[in-house]
Amino acid sequence: MADIHLGYRQYGSEERALDFAQAFKKAFELAEKERVDFVIISGDLFHKRSEMDPITLAQATFVLEKAKFPVIVVEGNHDSSYFKERYTWIDYLSQKGYLINLKPRFDSGTIIIDEWDGDSGAYIDLKDVRIYGMKYYGALTERVLDEYLPKIKRDGFTIFTSHFGIEGYLNIYGCINSAKLHKYRNKIDYVALGHIHKKYVEDFIFNPGSLESCDQNEFNFEKGVFIVECDEELSYSHVTDFYTPRKFLFIKYNFSSPNYNDFRNFLEKNRGEGKEVVHLKISSKLKRFQLDDEKIERIVKEVLDPLVVRIEWEFEDGIFEAKGVDLSTNIEKRVLSQILRNFEYGEIVEDVLKLRDFILKGDFDAVDNIISEIISEITKKDKEERRKEVSREEEKIVKEIEERKELEKEKKMRGIGEEEKRWEKEKIEDEVKDIEEEWDWRRAYDQRSLLRKRKKL
Ligand SMILES: [Mn+2]
Structure with missing residues (x-):
């Protein structure tokens, strides 16, 4: 399954948020009934990246804690910001043992595909199935795929799951040409994707569609989950009747x-x-x-x-x-x-008028309250702006990676002296120490994931 979008208060409606939660619960009940060996969620489990509210977290854990099977997940564009390594809600639920969040890591621009160690990793072996996961990378998708796919080693039934679209099914941001995947048909048995909220199957590429309509245009899309069986041969069915989406x-x-x-x-x-x-x-x-x-x-x-x-x-x-x-x-x-x-702010006319009145009256506590309420309802704000910011950021990263690679090449050519190497090592150790000292559990989760990665070096 994919694109659950838990916590989406569509049109500012609390009922709609319940719809998304109900669909999620029903999908897991179906999985239980079908006695599946595992579930894959190909991104966008949550609707919002950062502002998690207690109800949404409760909805997620309520369903996940009952699951008697492993739940593999990759982060979608709604789950994580993809140009910065940050501690996400999916990371949190993974650490609590509810999820297995598969993603590669990067070491000086080189992709590392680790086995899942109970905490992090890019692939996991479950009985005779191997599952590789890659989170959403936006415009960098093709670049990361070019590095990731050659590193896949087939072992048993091999699955690759990620969150991006395939060109030709829906014209949205974050799609690639499927030829890139077909090239690796001999190494991968099943590609599980999300991102496009509409069902499609292309040879070994499977996209189930979302469970609910995140947009009015999606109402007529075919949506649901795949139940996949793999004995001698692969067989699958696209199931939609386990839940009736909102009409x-x-x-x-x-x-x-x-x-x-x-x-x-x-x-x-x-x-x-x-x-x-x-x-x-x-x-x-x-x-x-x-x-x-x-x-x-x-x-x-x-x-x-x-x-x-x-x-x-x-x-x-x-x-x-x-x-x-x-x-x-x-x-x-x-x-x-x-x-x-x-604008896509939802029904905020009343709020805006109230706000105007409070400002005229000089009641600034009320102004504060109303603004934070409004902000929490704005989900798609400045979409275009953010997209631009993201591609600028991505360009920067790509440039940095390339510069670093060049530098390393040069270094190798020249060969570094022993003393210089020792000095380099000490510098890194000092940096790690600095981070450790700065570490404060109350605010610095992203520092922590950085630290974890540095320590492994
Ligand atoms: Mn989505």
């Missing part, structure tokens, strides 16, 4: 006049079973202020009994005209919500 309802309506009864009747005819995520697109030749959106929303809620409603407005004149109308809070709210619709 989405997409409705379009055109207001030719402000007739709310017609609208109500239309909804009656198009209603589902209730508790769906409703995406309603309303178009009209009327002016924006001629329609009462509060009333519209009220009717939608009465007739459809939705879990969440998202209303998208399409007016021919486009811009909202406030001429001759007073700017009551209601209208202010409409304008704001129209502006905020362009």
